[in-house]
Structures are given as C-alpha cells and as structure tokens.
Amino acid sequence: MDGLDLANALMNALPWLGVLVVAAxxxxxxxxxxxRLRSLHARIRMREKALDRPVSTAPWIDRDRxxxxxxxxxxxxxxxxxxxxxxxxxxxxxxxxxxxxxxxxLDLARREALLRMCEAAPxxxxxxxxxxxxxxxxxxxxxxxxxxSSTAIQYEARL
Amino acid sequence: MTPIDPREPDxxxxxxxxxxGRRIIEHYGLVHGGTVRAKxxxxxxxxxxxxxxxxxxxxxxxLMNEARAEAVARMKAQARELGANAVVGVYFTSAGxxxxxxxxxxxxxxxxxxxx
Numbered sequence: 001m002d003g004l005d006l007a008n009a010l011m012n013a014l015p016w017l018g019v020l021v022v023a024a025x026x027x028x029x030x031x032x033x034x035x036r037l038r039s040l041h042a043r044i045r046m047r048e049k050a051l052d053r054p055v056s057t058a059p060w061i062d063r064d065r066x067x068x069x070x071x072x073x074x075x076x077x078x079x080x081x082x083x084x085x086x087x088x089x090x091x092x093x094x095x096x097x098x099x100x101x102x103x104x105x106l107d108l109a110r111r112e113a114l115l116r117m118c119e120a121a122p123x124x125x126x127x128x129x130x131x132x133x134x135x136x137x138x139x140x141x142x143x144x145x146x147x148x149s150s151t152a153i154q155y156e157a158r159l
Numbered sequence: 160m161t162p163i164d165p166r167e168p169d170x171x172x173x174x175x176x177x178x179x180g181r182r183i184i185e186h187y188g189l190v191h192g193g194t195v196r197a198k199x200x201x202x203x204x205x206x207x208x209x210x211x212x213x214x215x216x217x218x219x220x221x222l223m224n225e226a227r228a229e230a231v232a233r234m235k236a237q238a239r240e241l242g243a244n245a246v247v248g249v250y251f252t253s254a255g256x257x258x259x260x261x262x263x264x265x266x267x268x269x270x271x272x273x274x275x
Binding site for chain 1: 171172177178181214215219220222224227249250251252253255258261
C-alpha cells in the first residue's frame with residue numbers, strides 16, 4: 001500500500017518536474033546569470049589593469065631588441081549561455097540585429113582567455129603573433145570555447 | 160619559457176612562421192596531433208547545472224586544456240621523429256564531432272633552427 005502511494009505521489013509530481021526542468025534554467029539565468037557576469041566583469045577589469053606587457057598580432061614588436069627565448073602561450077575558456085539569455089536571444093533573432101546577450105558573454109570570455117594566456121607566461125616580456133579563435137563545442141548545449149594563443153618572447157638583457 | 164640553448168633539450172613551439180632570435184635551416188613539412196575527448200559523466204552532470212546558470216564551465220575548460228596538451232604532445236612526437244628541433248606556425252582547431260565528443264587538433268610545420 002505504501003509503495004503504491006509513493007508511486008502515485010511520483011506520478012503526480014512528474015508534470016511539476018517537467019515545469020521545473022524548463023523553468024529552472026530560465027529562472028536561474030535571470031537571477032544569477034546577470035550577477036555572475038557583473039562580478040566576472042569587475043574581476044577581469046582589475047586584472048587587465050595589472051597587465052603591462054605588450055600583446056601584438058604582428059610577428060615582432062621591437063626589432064632592435066634581441067630575443068633570448070620564445071615559447072607558445074595558450075589560454076582558454078569554455079562558457080555557456082544561460083537559459084534566460086537563450087530565450088532573449090531567440091526573441092532577438094526573430095527581430096534581427098545584434099544579439100547583445102551573446103556579444104557580452106563572448107566578449108568577457110575572450111578577455112578572460114587573453115588574460116589567462118598572459119598569466120601562463122609570467123616571465124615573458126611581450127606576446128607576438130596573437131590569435132583568437134572561437135568555436136562552438138556542441139550546438140545543442142550552447143557551449144562555446146575561446147582560445148587565445150601567441151608566442152611569448154623574452155628579450156636579452158639590455159647592455 | 161624555452162631557453163635558446165645549443166643543446167636544445169625541448170622542441171620549441173611558436174605560432175609565427177619563424178622562431179624569434181633563430182634562423183630556419185631545414186623544413187620537414189606538416190606535423191599534427193589530434194585527440195577526440197568525450198565528456199566525463201560526473202563532470203557532465205555538474206556542468207549541466209552550471210550550464211543553466213551560465214558563465215564559465217570550469218570542468219570543460221580543464222578538459223579542453225588536457226586534450227590540447229595531449230594533441231601538442233602527439234604533434235611534438237611526430238616532429239621529433241622527423242629530426243626537427245622546433246615547430247613553427249602552430250595552430251589549434253576544435254570541433255564537436257559527435258554528441259558529447261570533441262576533437263582537438265594541433266598542427267604546425269616542423270623545422271630545424273639554429274641561433275642567428
């Protein structure tokens with residue numbers, strides 16, 4: 001009898017579970033997503049201020065200085081776009097124009113990946129040949145990876 | 160940082176078409192290394208929650224990092240076999256090849272360099 005009650009209770013709860021599965025991502029995204037992004041933004045800005053080494057997409061920055069060492073530096077971030085943003089983006093896609101929710105999330109991810117690349121080579125004097133790639137890992141899940149790679153160089157000491 | 164040293168203990172990697180402070184004396188051609196990684200079930204479960212909230216998926220960042228290191232190691236092994244001491248023009252690409260699996264590829268040009 002107890003088992004049957006439990007089964008009944010479960011059956012009654014099922015539709016609510018469905019509602020929860022759909023509503024949770026949207027609600028969580030709306031409530032927490034924005035706050036998380038804002039705090040991330042603040043942290044990134046602080047670390048960017050501390051960054052004083054030049055980063056260039058060109059293969060060299062100062063041709064007059066002799067390079068002592070060169071090595072590959074990579075930084076990456078995998079991010080997801082929250083449920084609330086997804087729905088907003090869906091509506092925005094219908095209207096056309098810039099999908100602002102995605103733009104901000106990807107912008108933050110790129111800046112974070114760039115910072116990680118710089119932090120991966122703490123002794124480098126400069127970063128040359130910097131490249132940024134963005135790719136979607138899985139279409140359905142909206143996971144996006146951003147990779148920033150460059151060549152970290154150390155100059156010979158000035159005489 | 161890889162020191163520029165005549166003994167050359169490790170392969171030098173760069174995404175430029177030259178190694179700063181060195182001269183290319185021989186080309187060995189394209190080398191590449193790849194790996195296909197599936198997400199760990201436990202990791203995936205928690206990433207699902209994180210996915211709902213948005214923001215960084217730390218477990219996946221780590222997974223992609225490990226996979227990239229493996230791809231680089233395979234590319235380096237290929238380069239070493241050819242007798243190279245550096246790989247120039249190193250690039251990374253990744254793509255979802257199946258549900259829950261990603262391929263990470265590292266490729267570049269194996270070369271021999273000497274101090275200029």
